[in-house]
Amino acid sequence: MNEISTRIRNKKLQAKVISAEEAVSFIQPGMNIGTSGFTPSGYPKVIPLALAQKIQQEKFKVNLWTGASVGKELDGVLAEVDGIAKRLPYQTNNAIRQAINNGQIQYTDLHLSHVAQMSRCGFLGGKVDIAIVEACAITEEGHIVPTTSVGNAASFVQSADKVIIELNVVQPLELEGMHDIFTPNEPPHRQPLLLTNVADRIGVPYIPCQVDKIAGIVISSIPDDVRPLAAVDDDAKAMTGHLIDFLQGEVKAGRLPANLLPLQSGVGSVANAVITGLVHSDFSGLTVYTEVIQDGMLDLIDAGKLLFASGTALTPSPAGLKRFYETIARYKSKIVLRPQEISNSPEIARRLGVIAMNTAIEFDIYGHVNSTHVMGSKIMNGIGGSGDFARNGYLTFFFSSSVAKGGAISCVVPMCAHIDHTEHDVDVFITEQGVADIRGLSPKERARKIINNCAHPDYRVQLLDYLKRAEEATGFAHTPHLLSEALSWHERFVRTGTMQVS
């Protein structure tokens, strides 16, 4: 049996192998294209590259729905040819970000757990017209074995009239069996998600698909465009230390079990540093229930400290991915990839009691968090899954350095210029300066703790001064604000390049 027949196990489907150019002939202007992919993992590559060429010649746009951010061969090339009308639900690509912030692309920034249901139920402007899914194999029945991510692929396949599969022969066949695919019924026919342990399986190891829906199969050999992690800097080290101390205190106080509760951690270098930090801690018997499995979790498995990790995407650094591919058998029994509707499910996050750890762009003295916007107007990436976990976690942390841009920006401000998580959703803030445990506190109590424990010393006096004057001006109201000054720190930065008063 050759490579292709090993991977396409249905004879009829073997005859459906087509070129990327043929595949994109199915795509019409204005269509809703739903793809696999979550972070630069498991997204289609050769078809979007061909689509970009077609768009460059024929000048049209499509709507692009994915799991989250995807690699440059999808988001990057389509943005560069101005081929996207609407993009959802998350992005991290420079070209897309620029096009969103100049009005070229309309972007809908959604909770990642919400997208599958909204897309199936026709809440996002029609349904998916064509689903494009990266696969490492197709079963005899036409079912699709995903690769390094699941995202919304199962729901997009279910809704779409046509499915195009990008069969990626550089994604190892050993990935088969790592997925657990379950798509809930819509209300009023929905049943409980019977998952009570991070390692539980409630579905099947493939994306169910009728053979007849598959319009074509395109062979790909482009690897995931995973990115190297930034070096762990001093701030990340300090935050990790604070976190570990805090968690130890919670265990001691009887508010957490000795092996903690399932860990969720956002994507990126700080998040990875925090997880890596646990390798050198005394914690063991850990579990992970998160979106994205990064290098730190592989380190924890290697160190014998992580029993099991559940996610929707496997996105290590290039070195981490190499390590994973080389010793896949070692990791396979300890990792499962699920649809993001399940990995980010409020129902499960709350039941398991996840420890939610996400990063903020800024937070304010009363505990509101900005995860998405720079100076109020420009989007950075999006809310991602942070809201799914922060709202429902047993214990919710937000991390940030206390300052950015060499001290010109205070990440602790009087009022966030955009709010993605409210005062009702956060338990603990951690910066390199320290920890503010705001559980059970009133806004004015929170403010003093956040300023004194988390703000940079260069901004503390200024923040305390704002608080004091706001208290006096409002007669010690519940959440004292000076409306004319609340956003003045951001204004000052835009005007002068620093939040510091000269």
Add this chain to the structure above:
Amino acid sequence: MNEISTRIRNKKLQAKVISAEEAVSFIQPGMNIGTSGFTPSGYPKVIPLALAQKIQQEKFKVNLWTGASVGKELDGVLAEVDGIAKRLPYQTNNAIRQAINNGQIQYTDLHLSHVAQMSRCGFLGGKVDIAIVEACAITEEGHIVPTTSVGNAASFVQSADKVIIELNVVQPLELEGMHDIFTPNEPPHRQPLLLTNVADRIGVPYIPCQVDKIAGIVISSIPDDVRPLAAVDDDAKAMTGHLIDFLQGEVKAGRLPANLLPLQSGVGSVANAVITGLVHSDFSGLTVYTEVIQDGMLDLIDAGKLLFASGTALTPSPAGLKRFYETIARYKSKIVLRPQEISNSPEIARRLGVIAMNTAIEFDIYGHVNSTHVMGSKIMNGIGGSGDFARNGYLTFFFSSSVAKGGAISCVVPMCAHIDHTEHDVDVFITEQGVADIRGLSPKERARKIINNCAHPDYRVQLLDYLKRAEEATGFAHTPHLLSEALSWHERFVRTGTMQVS
């Protein structure tokens, strides 16, 4: 058998009947007092009245934890004697509100589904010291049969060292059997909540309590201080009409079943008007999964249009309560009262697919909602359960009149001065002006729809002008804002008494 022995079915406990004055002798300064009560229903009355007298003499404070707001015999009298140090998780009483907004009381405004777990796990500053629970009966085993609400009573009883029961003989014994009490285990031992239909029962009809924990029983005959509903005004009528049209459109489009999905509705006159409006619609076979059961739901039952209502409190108007008491048998098989951890559970709201309908103080052109603060600093009531339902509902509505204070305040503003629900959490806004369905839209698309469909005509030009200038100033950024003007409408109101430009 006399009244008392019918209601106190354990002989040993019959000897524990004490006076309210004796009961409050257990209460020490600084204690965390957890009470029953959710809205002015089912809260203790004679014990807090006695506590207020003791506090007036001895000058001390306690922390008061309840289900939500409670009646004047608890919140009002304790605030008036300055007896509350910390109050959580919700309030609507004038005296409390004033004390919160002058710094006298520290108030922690929490999602109502979060409180029980946070209190059991010691996240709110210690645990409940004494639970005070209104009951209509105590079983042979010492279990407590609640009255017109459940709230957090079951969790407070579970955590507390001591329980004091206020046996209210004017609460009809026929309430027995209307409750379904279930308290989940803490993670990692939590199991799925196996409730798939609004009428399902997963618990027991009483609050489990060990006989030995009961420190005393005080007899009460003070009725719930329920309040009359305001007359349904023209705005509420118009909003109800818009809602019914919109729901009919969704059914026609195949996005909702003909009998809709379980309805959740906030508390108050607008919410009640909306529910009452359904009585005169063509919808039937309806169900309710909400916090508070108000008059409108009794009307729907009477009209044969409501199959079943699940809530955590039964709070009709005085006339509605009289009707309920008089014909309790008619309603009893169609109503269940649950702990608020279950009535407001994200897991269940999402599974059932509730239609979430809540009122806003204001919302902004990009879809953020302020549910709690007046002009940014002063708290009105609190977030209540709106976040539990809005985030997790199948379809999420927020209602508001387009203007307040005779037109001096626009309830649609450039930027909310406080944010409780973010742009990621709302599907549809309704004012008396019309409907803005913002599902799947980008912020700039939302802005035009919200301004044109929902803002008052007197403010539309001003809002469109803000949007246009913000777009130009930011180069059509994702969420265009003019930082120096974003809160200027609120500033202007504080300064001049109106948001209108003179």
